[in-house]
Amino acid sequence: MFRLAYVPGVTPAKWVSTWTERMPGVPVTLVAVPAAEVVGLLRNGGADAGFVRLPVDRDGLSVIPLYVETTVVVVPKDHAAAAADEVAVADLIDEEVFHPLDDTIEWTVRPGVPAFTRPATTADAVELVATGAGVLLVPQSLARLHHRRSLTYRPVPDAPQSQVALTWPTDATTDLVEEFIGIVRGRTVNSSRGRTPAAPAEKPAQRQAQKPAQISSGRRAAPAGRKSKGRRPR
Template sequence: MTGSEVSPSSFRLAYVPGVTPTKWVRTWHERLPDVPLTLVAVSPAEAFDVLRGGGADAGFVRLPVDRDDLSAIPLYTETTVVVIPKDHLVAAVEEISVSDLADQIVLHPLDDTLDWERPPGLPAFERPATTADAVELVAAGVGVLVVPQSLARLHHRKDLTYRPVSGTPESRVALSWPQERTTDLVEEFIGIVRGRTVNSTRGRPPTPPQPKAKRADKAGAQRKPAGGKATGRNSRGGAGGSVGAKGGKNAKGAKGAKSSKPRRRP
């Protein structure tokens, strides 16, 4: 493991628009309640500079990642969709191909997250500055927008909808961090994202197993009451015979005396 051996007092996690880190953050709070986790929202364009500059310890980014100084673990691939007005002709079908957009004005924002060799459809007069701006133009009837599904959900509007598009590039989300700062807490978060249990051999030190001698003692402790109970039954039986011989002082003793008393011959 590289990086500092002394764990910092907090952990900063960057994330790009469309990524929802809620489930991993919840697991972090469960496992490390004494280490605050701070979320840092970043744009796709600034995400890698934030990691390199120490503005975050790790971050959810979109591939590709420059592997010269950053490490990355690919997590999942998103469905690509086209954002359209609800009354658009495309809204009548469940899925389209990229060729179906040939006659459409397809907006291509400057922060586009899809690695197009050549964007589909007809180009707009100018490129919107952001995906949010492009969504506004779709609502105004200027054109349509092709984005990862998470961004379509993020910028949801009641007057818009979206449909899956085949034959397009796909966006892949990854966890990334600076190679030279792979700290204990970064390793801990990697384990959470990969689904390792709290006692995994990687990440945090596992809980030591209970020594065999202690398990044997515990087993013996469980057997002891059982043996004692059996001895109690034998004692009651013996006590019953003894009390019967003395005439008995309680109901069980009397019953024992009665059952042990020999019958007289007629």
């Protein structure tokens, strides 16, 4: 059995599907875990590997960054931002912005005005946005995960972005973990993992180069020491 943890918003289905094709005798157990708890789960042996949102405490962990997500602002459908194709951080200067405790976006300076409370989770923050109490900035996958009919979202191109990574305890890098790393990195079933490539087959011995044939001009070559007489012009 291979135990794979993943945080909200991450969809491991494509990698699990490939694993099932290649390793039919080793079932995968998916472990959904809050972003704040995934590192502790891995360190305590609760999963063999996991998808996390960076940054995380990397002590004792190996980490492979995978992809970066667009940050979006979640707003009610009747909010002014809903009329735009995208929103700048500066456009949110007067907005009350929720900052849930499980937020994984690294902000140098958080946009807008701090909301009246810090929700415990992103899901709780989305519920508050639905009441019109403020707005929320999250990775796009989380906006989709917590979608509500009364809400919409718009990209915020100049906001920091969330990065998803694969991580596992370095001291527990098993063959199964190596196999999953290969799948995530896109190795084919025939790819080697550190094996020395086979030496190329020896080429057959080349034939001896033949002496280039002399180009014939249709006239016999003049004997050595004599010059060839050219025809006189008529």
